[in-house]
Amino acid sequence: MLQRPPRVIAIHDLSGFGRCSLSVILPVLSAMKVQACPVVTGVLSTHTGGLGEVALRDLTDFMEPALEHYKRLELEFECIYSGWMSSAEQIEACLDYLAAWPKALAVVDPVMGDHGKPYKTYTPEMCSRMAKLAAAADLITPNLTEAAILLGEPCPTAPLRQFEAKGMLARLSEQGPRLVTITGVEMADGTVANLGYDRERGDYWRVDCRYVPASYPGTGDIFASVLVGGLLGGDSLPMAIERATRFLEVAVRTTFSYGSDTRYGVMLESCLSFLTADQVLDRYRLL
Numbered sequence: 001m002l003q004r005p006p007r008v009i010a011i012h013d014l015s016g017f018g019r020c021s022l023s024v025i026l027p028v029l030s031a032m033k034v035q036a037c038p039v040v041t042g043v044l045s046t047h048t049g050g051l052g053e054v055a056l057r058d059l060t061d062f063m064e065p066a067l068e069h070y071k072r073l074e075l076e077f078e079c080i081y082s083g084w085m086s087s088a089e090q091i092e093a094c095l096d097y098l099a100a101w102p103k104a105l106a107v108v109d110p111v112m113g114d115h116g117k118p119y120k121t122y123t124p125e126m127c128s129r130m131a132k133l134a135a136a137a138d139l140i141t142p143n144l145t146e147a148a149i150l151l152g153e154p155c156p157t158a159p160l161r162q163f164e165a166k167g168m169l170a171r172l173s174e175q176g177p178r179l180v181t182i183t184g185v186e187m188a189d190g191t192v193a194n195l196g197y198d199r200e201r202g203d204y205w206r207v208d209c210r211y212v213p214a215s216y217p218g219t220g221d222i223f224a225s226v227l228v229g230g231l232l233g234g235d236s237l238p239m240a241i242e243r244a245t246r247f248l249e250v251a252v253r254t255t256f257s258y259g260s261d262t263r264y265g266v267m268l269e270s271c272l273s274f275l276t277a278d279q280v281l282d283r284y285r286l287l
């Protein structure tokens, strides 16, 4: 038995304003009793989603020396969890982190885009390297846009039927990861769902989301962080997906009720205590 909280290397950017990446990942993992050790890929004034010209410091040259230091310290980590990258070389450097702790749960959130298109700073080269990194992961957590980019397919514009959703999950898993989730999938039955697939068990899962007519940056980061915290705390995959979905519902609905500027992200500060409350997780179902 571990005599300390599980430890995660979190390889993400730090955006000062807009509630995404490490600004939300660190509080979520801490609240879930997981020690998050950030390796910062870049420092930004804000996220790149509609707040104008950002100030950005790329930290590609920080990643390798930080890795070497952790190796010298012979630190153990139970999980390596990566997200937004500021250069193609950084995506490559993540592979060195995965290789250094081969037994750690390798979680790649292939942050590349949303709403059918790549983010401003993501070049085609970065997207193809991200596909290589995703192939080396145990678990990937794309949204529907990122899932399509990883598969080299056009982003679906129509709601997905059950067999189409299962096909996407299976094709993503064939690229390497044993566990796959896809967030924010509009299903043909009229609901938006977060989906999961466990290749070893052969099980497909869905957790339906209560609809809110607004979309906020950082929700993918929160989803993946709660998923990581849940899995490291002993959740099954569908339980962890439901935990993340329920938490985001509270955060999104709270924020929506205040009518805040969507670009400012969700009001995590007001909702964090929901993460530590006991919950009955029984609303996941087979896809």
Ligand code: PXL
Binding pocket: 013, 015, 020, 021, 044, 046, 047, 048, 049, 084, 111, 119, 217, 218, 219, 220, 221
């Ligand atoms: O939430 C994903 C994300 C992370 N980091 C930065 C971003 C975004 C999405 O826009 O711009 C800098």
